[in-house]
């Protein structure tokens with residue numbers, strides 16, 4: 499399974515902060531050249547709830563020129579932080595104690611806010627790791643073979659994936675998933691839904707996903723979702739895609 503810190507306790511354990519008694523105040527490294535937010539504006543909020551927002555695994559400008567720094571700052575520091583804050587508030591108000599994965603699996607039995615914000619938290623945590631500024635231009639090995647045998651070729655796969663992402667009306671996500679039957683399939687979900695949710699039309703384990711909310715691309719690409727999608731392939735972290743596939747294959 500994707501290495502995601504789904505709870506504050508788990509995060510503290512993994513980051514070695516347990517036992518230090520301190521709260522994790524995370525400061526994001528940032529070049530202060532006046533084009534983005536100030537250091538104070540980007541200081542992640544103190545992680546006082548069950549769920550935490552991890553720093554990006556790279557600098558805010560690491561995906562340039564394909565995804566611009568300001569988009570990444572707002573997307574991670576404002577949008578994702580918002581999902582985490584709302585999720586923490588909702589699990590507190592409703593006295594819910596469950597892992598993020600279990601919330602999503604049973605999302606139909608929780609308030610709608612859990613679906614939107616729990617999905618938002620999971621999807622974005624997945625998405626940040628799915629990208630890198632230092633990527634192999636083409637995937638190799640098992641992931642390339644799996645895509646070729648499922649979709650005919652990498653080009654055919656990309657076209658079909660972009661098609662699903664382009665046709666998703668309004669806000670949502672496109673996904674490559676591994677179904678329970680072990681097949682690779684392309685699907686898309688509205689809003690912050692994802693294929694792990696019990697409400698999803700097509701269920702499976704996400705291997706690759708792209709955010710097609712306007713907030714993911716509007717500053718640089720305005721209404722040109724297709725241009726954003728074309729550019730996005732340049733930052734897909736194929737090593738992570740391969741790791742996701744391997745983890746999915748090892749899941750029961």
Ligand code: MN3
Nearest residue numbers: 577709711714
């Ligand atoms: Mn988003």
